[in-house]
Amino acid sequence: MPHYDDPALLLAVEEQLAAAAPVVTPAGCARLREEMAKVAKGEAYLLQGGDCAESFNDAVADRVARLSGLFDAMDGVLSDGLGLPILHVARIGGQFAKPRSAATEARGPVELPAYRGDIINGIGFSGEERRADPQRMLRAHLQSVGTVATLKAARGGRDPVYTSHEGLLLPYEEALTRQDEDGRWWATSGHMLWLGYRTNDLDGAHVDYLSGIENVVGVKVGPGMDADQVLALAERLDPRNRAGKLLLIARFGAKRIEAELPALMQATQAAGLNAAWSVDPMHGNTETIEGRKVRRVDAIERDIAAFFAIARAQGVHASGVHLEMSPDDVTECLGGSGPTDPSDLDRAYRTACDPRLNPGQATALASFIAGLA
Numbered sequence: 001m002p003h004y005d006d007p008a009l010l011l012a013v014e015e016q017l018a019a020a021a022p023v024v025t026p027a028g029c030a031r032l033r034e035e036m037a038k039v040a041k042g043e044a045y046l047l048q049g050g051d052c053a054e055s056f057n058d059a060v061a062d063r064v065a066r067l068s069g070l071f072d073a074m075d076g077v078l079s080d081g082l083g084l085p086i087l088h089v090a091r092i093g094g095q096f097a098k099p100r101s102a103a104t105e106a107r108g109p110v111e112l113p114a115y116r117g118d119i120i121n122g123i124g125f126s127g128e129e130r131r132a133d134p135q136r137m138l139r140a141h142l143q144s145v146g147t148v149a150t151l152k153a154a155r156g157g158r159d160p161v162y163t164s165h166e167g168l169l170l171p172y173e174e175a176l177t178r179q180d181e182d183g184r185w186w187a188t189s190g191h192m193l194w195l196g197y198r199t200n201d202l203d204g205a206h207v208d209y210l211s212g213i214e215n216v217v218g219v220k221v222g223p224g225m226d227a228d229q230v231l232a233l234a235e236r237l238d239p240r241n242r243a244g245k246l247l248l249i250a251r252f253g254a255k256r257i258e259a260e261l262p263a264l265m266q267a268t269q270a271a272g273l274n275a276a277w278s279v280d281p282m283h284g285n286t287e288t289i290e291g292r293k294v295r296r297v298d299a300i301e302r303d304i305a306a307f308f309a310i311a312r313a314q315g316v317h318a319s320g321v322h323l324e325m326s327p328d329d330v331t332e333c334l335g336g337s338g339p340t341d342p343s344d345l346d347r348a349y350r351t352a353c354d355p356r357l358n359p360g361q362a363t364a365l366a367s368f369i370a371g372l373a
């Protein structure tokens with residue numbers, strides 16, 4: 001959680017958000033949960049994807065239209081191969097806060113607070129930019145409202161694209177939590193929120209917040225987590241074990257998935273958990289080359305193939321995939337139709353955080369997944 005040096009300003013922002021329009025409606029969130037119940041039962045496949053981090057500089061209308069088109073292109077390939085309808089969930093309309101492994105960033109002799117996403121501070125390398133400013137939450141909220149309205153218009157009467165983001169910045173999330181007529185609490189910042197790999201302490205504030213909302217909740221499951229921890233998180237987040245409520249997102253990386261995931265799937269099967277399992281083949285496959293984060297398409301493919309094989313062996317539905325992808329022709333991941341040599345990354349390396357697949361790489365990956373079914 002960021003430190004805000006003006007508590008009165010933080011409070012004023014929280015009050016404004018609490019009185020502001022919800023970004024999404026409880027009814028929309030409830031619809032996603034019904035759709036996710038089909039995913040959990042193996043009757044649909046979840047395609048979740050988008051930017052690692054949205055930016056206040058995004059040209060919203062253009063971005064939304066092109067991301068929506070990328071979902072359709074991937075849907076066409078996936079639904080044919082898998083023989084299932086595809087549920088679309090984007091990382092958009094609220095994906096502004098980033099967990100960081102280091103609190104500061106040093107460039108030469110200068111050390112400043114790390115960039116934590118546009119909803120918290122600025123990406124520019126200056127003391128003023130890197131100061132946590134609560135008023136950024138208001139800007140993120142407005143951009144999200146605009147993004148969701150644009151997304152709805154872009155889809156027309158077709159399959160909707162639901163929204164999702166990491167439930168990280170609790171002052172923002174709590175201020176946008178609303179009660180429905182039946183007294184149930186919903187996060188109205190996005191349809192699905194997920195618990196990040198770095199904030200999954202069972203007694204921590206993030207788990208506590210996510211345990212109180214009705215929305216679909218994702219849980220990143222990664223290296224070092226054991227079966228007891230996964231089962232305890234599931235019990236805490238959804239004691240009623242409802243199909244469609246919880247999504248476990250395996251993000252081990254190609255090097256560790258085979259050693260670590262089978263025992264966890266075995267445990268969730270033995271416990272009769274109705275949670276769905278999807279794979280995030282991005283966050284366990286990040287490398288640093290010459291100070292820049294990169295991901296290789298071949299590691300991403302190996303991770304996904306291992307996930308399908310393990311799920312099949314354990315009798316679990318391989319329910320979905322979670323990708324970082326851009327509708328722009330970026331050069332951030334190596335391989336496939338993208339750059340092959342690290343020196344080619346310079347051309348269009350634009351991400352505010354992690355490397356994303358470009359449309360060619362993402363669509364080819366959809367074919368790869370379709371071929372695994």
Ligand code: PEP
Nearest residue numbers: 052196197198220251283
């Ligand atoms: C993310 O999905 O952007 C992310 C930070 O993931 P994880 O918590 O799995 O590292």
Ligand code: CO
Nearest residue numbers: 052324353354
């Ligand atoms: Co990321």
